[in-house]
Amino acid sequence: MARVVPVPLLSLFTGYELETMVCGSPDIPLHLLKSVATYKGIEPTASLIQWFWEVMESFSNTERSLFLRFVWGRTRLPRTIADFRGRDFVIQVLDKYNPPDHFLPESYTCFFLLKLPRYSCKQVLEEKLKYAIHFCKSIDTDDYARIALTGEPAADDSSDDSDNEDADSFASDSTQDYLTGH
16 A cells, blocks of 8 residues: 555545545446546437436446446546546447347447447346346457357366356346247
């Protein structure tokens, strides 16, 4: 901690204050995220964007933290707009997804970018976003591409498959029925 805050100043702050200064607030204020949001391929007043912010409002702080990890690779927001240092949160809507309700959102954590299909309703947006934030945890898709091409994971793969088991059961319980029309 002394590398970040000079030792004589440490006693002036509580643990929570130090944590907030160094790591950002554990509470995720949506007004701050909205204030740095920009939109590509859609107007900020469009229904899809309104649904997105309504879904974000309905999320618990834990889900908001998972969302940030999904879209930015971190679990907290900076404390102020100035702390974003000019980095905008970009929501891009693409029409390449057909039919859109069958696709998950995509994120590019290096660019703080969320790509959304043009979902048909708020319920589908919420379902797909929740699935993505809970089960799309890897920001390194190289191994996923390798498996898709060869059907085999890397030889030195020692990853824990517990997340995949959770994802499989979640998919079979909710998304599978939706995708198959049952």
